[in-house]
Amino acid sequence: MGGSMEGTIAVSKMDQFKWRIVEDYRAGRVSRREAATLLNLSEKTVQRLAKRCREKGLLGLQHGNAKRKPQNAKASDLRSRCLELVATRYFDFNMTHCLEMLRIHHDIDVSYSVFRRWCLAEGVGKRRRRRTSKARVYRERMGNEGLLLQMDGSHHKWNGEDEWVLIAAIDDATSNIPYAQMFKSEDTINCMTVLRRIIELRGIPEALYVDRAGWFGGIKRQYFSQFVRACDELEIRVIYANSPQAKGRIERTWRTFQDRLIPELRLHGINALEGANEYIRKEFIPSYWEKQNTVMPRHSESRYRELSPSDNLDNIFCMKHTRCVRNDQTIFYNQVLYRITGGIVGSLRGKNVILIERSDGTVDAFYGHIQLQIKPAPHLGKSWKRHPARQQPA
Numbered sequence: 001m002g003g004s005m006e007g008t009i010a011v012s013k014m015d016q017f018k019w020r021i022v023e024d025y026r027a028g029r030v031s032r033r034e035a036a037t038l039l040n041l042s043e044k045t046v047q048r049l050a051k052r053c054r055e056k057g058l059l060g061l062q063h064g065n066a067k068r069k070p071q072n073a074k075a076s077d078l079r080s081r082c083l084e085l086v087a088t089r090y091f092d093f094n095m096t097h098c099l100e101m102l103r104i105h106h107d108i109d110v111s112y113s114v115f116r117r118w119c120l121a122e123g124v125g126k127r128r129r130r131r132t133s134k135a136r137v138y139r140e141r142m143g144n145e146g147l148l149l150q151m152d153g154s155h156h157k158w159n160g161e162d163e164w165v166l167i168a169a170i171d172d173a174t175s176n177i178p179y180a181q182m183f184k185s186e187d188t189i190n191c192m193t194v195l196r197r198i199i200e201l202r203g204i205p206e207a208l209y210v211d212r213a214g215w216f217g218g219i220k221r222q223y224f225s226q227f228v229r230a231c232d233e234l235e236i237r238v239i240y241a242n243s244p245q246a247k248g249r250i251e252r253t254w255r256t257f258q259d260r261l262i263p264e265l266r267l268h269g270i271n272a273l274e275g276a277n278e279y280i281r282k283e284f285i286p287s288y289w290e291k292q293n294t295v296m297p298r299h300s301e302s303r304y305r306e307l308s309p310s311d312n313l314d315n316i317f318c319m320k321h322t323r324c325v326r327n328d329q330t331i332f333y334n335q336v337l338y339r340i341t342g343g344i345v346g347s348l349r350g351k352n353v354i355l356i357e358r359s360d361g362t363v364d365a366f367y368g369h370i371q372l373q374i375k376p377a378p379h380l381g382k383s384w385k386r387h388p389a390r391q392q393p394a
Contacts, residue, residue, distance in 0.1 A: 015061050022046070022053050079118055082108055087124045092263045094126050095119060101267075141173050145297045146202065146304035148172040148239075150209045150250040151195070153186040156258055159271045166257065166280075167194045170250050172209070173297040177253070177285055178202045182277050188227050189359050192317040199234070199313070203304025207237040209247055230316050235305075260288070319357040325349055330377060331365065338365070342373035 011019075018039060025035040025046065036043045052060030085106060090098040099115050102108040119125035142148045151169040158164050167190060168180030179197045183190040198205070208231065231238050241247045261284060270276055307313070323331045325348040331338045333355050340348065344367060354366045365372040 011058060011061075015058075018049075018061055019053070019058065022050050026050050026054065078108070078110075082110070082115070083118060083122050083124060086119060087122075089267075090263070091124070092126055092266070094259055097260050097263070098125060141295075141298070143173060143298040144301055144303040145171055145173045145176070146205050146302050148207050148209055149178070149198070149205045150247045151191075152211065152247065152250045152254070153191070154254040154257065155186065156262075158182065158262060158276060159265060160262070161271070162273075164273060164276075165190075166254075167191055168250075168253070169194065169198060169208075170253050172249060174294050175249065175253075176294045177289060180280055180285065182273055182280070184273070188224065189319075191227060192230060193359070195230075196313055196317045199307060203302070203306055204234050205236060206303050206305075207239055209239050209241060211241045211247060226319055229320065233316050234311070256293070260284075314358065315356060318359070321355045321357070322352050323355055325351050325353060331355065331374065333363065336363075337377045338363070338374040339377040340365070340372050340374055343367075344370055344372060348372075 021030065021035050021038050024030045025032060030038075032043045032046055035041075035046045039046060039049075041049070049060065054060070082102065085102060085108075086093075086098055090101055093101060095116055096112070099110075099112060102110075102115075116125075149169040149171055151167075153165045153167040155163060155165045158166065164182045164184060165186040166180060166182050167186065168177055170177050178201060179194055181190075181194055181197070183193075195208075228238055261280070264284065265271075265276055265279065268279065270279055321333065323333055325331060325340070327349050329340045329348065331340070331353065334357075343365075348367060351367065353372065356364045356366065358364075363374070365374045
């Protein structure tokens with residue numbers, strides 16, 4: 001084969017084919033152009049390859065940098081330090097998130113491919129299992145900000161112990177999260193709180209895209225009509241999604257939050273609900289979400305509407321119930337008897353009034369736009385007085 005060879009080398013099938021073509025070229029059985037076509041190389045490269053094979057034999061097929069240490073190779077102590085941090089401190093971070101933490105807090109800057117190769121070789125780092133999904137029809141984003149908000153709640157053990165629910169909305173046009181807050185339960189009052197904060201911060205959206213489960217519908221849709229009533233008063237259209245995939249933008253948001261927020265709360269030692277909400281609003285959303293996951297809308301005009309001066313949010317985001325005034329100018333609501341003490345002249349016997357129960361538990365009464373003065377009536381229970389038995393005459 002030409003050239004001296006010391007020891008043995010592993011030769012792949014491709015190298016064997018390459019050796020045969022080069023030997024045929026050297027022997028004159030094929031031309032240089034034919035050899036270049038068969039090997040998918042340039043004619044000059046075939047000529048250089050033939051020269052190396054003449055001098056080194058099969059070793060001439062190897063690349064000149066074979067078995068050499070790359071110039072960009074990382075030091076072994078850097079690799080050990082990196083893997084130790086992943087195994088002890090960032091074990092519940094995904095690889096992208098973990099690499100970000102290493103760059104920010106530990107001044108370790110390696111490429112993602114190198115970092116992933118290190119983690120896979122050592123079996124450390126969190127990896128998400130991918131499942132095959134059904135084909136879905138792609139829906140284009142809305143063109144304007146504020147035109148459609150996808151709103152939902154995510155139940156999870158966010159601090160690793162207590163199950164809280166994160167209620168948030170995401171703009172369909174920009175993927176911006178106007179407001180998010182954690183609560184202990186997913187009830188109508190808490191969801192009204194989130195929508196009210198969105199209106200106070202950004203304005204009134206045109207429509208809400210929600211699912212039929214949870215507090216929006218389904219089995220647990222207690223007092224859902226109150227939320228729809230509040231949206232109707234603000235002229236917000238409520239649109240129902242027929243499947244979780246239909247509102248995939250908010251569903252993928254929950255997946256990202258659960259993947260990144262939980263380890264960050266653990267890393268910062270945040271276990272209380274108030275601390276978690278403060279971290280979300282002041283750190284997680286502005287420092288990560290708005291910089292990494294938002295896009296520009298197709299049209300710059302915002303579709304958030306300003307709140308009318310005549311709209312009182314306290315009288316909108318509440319529980320409203322209709323009750324009939326009794327003959328004695330009293331109203332019975334939620335096992336409590338209320339007496340009308342003022343606010344209108346004359347009798348309201350048989351008239352319907354609106355009772356407003358606010359989030360703090362207070363109850364106000366309105367007859368049209370007139371606020372009535374009410375107060376709980378004292379509980380007059382039936383007390384039967386026992387008389388001593390009469391003495392029978394002798």
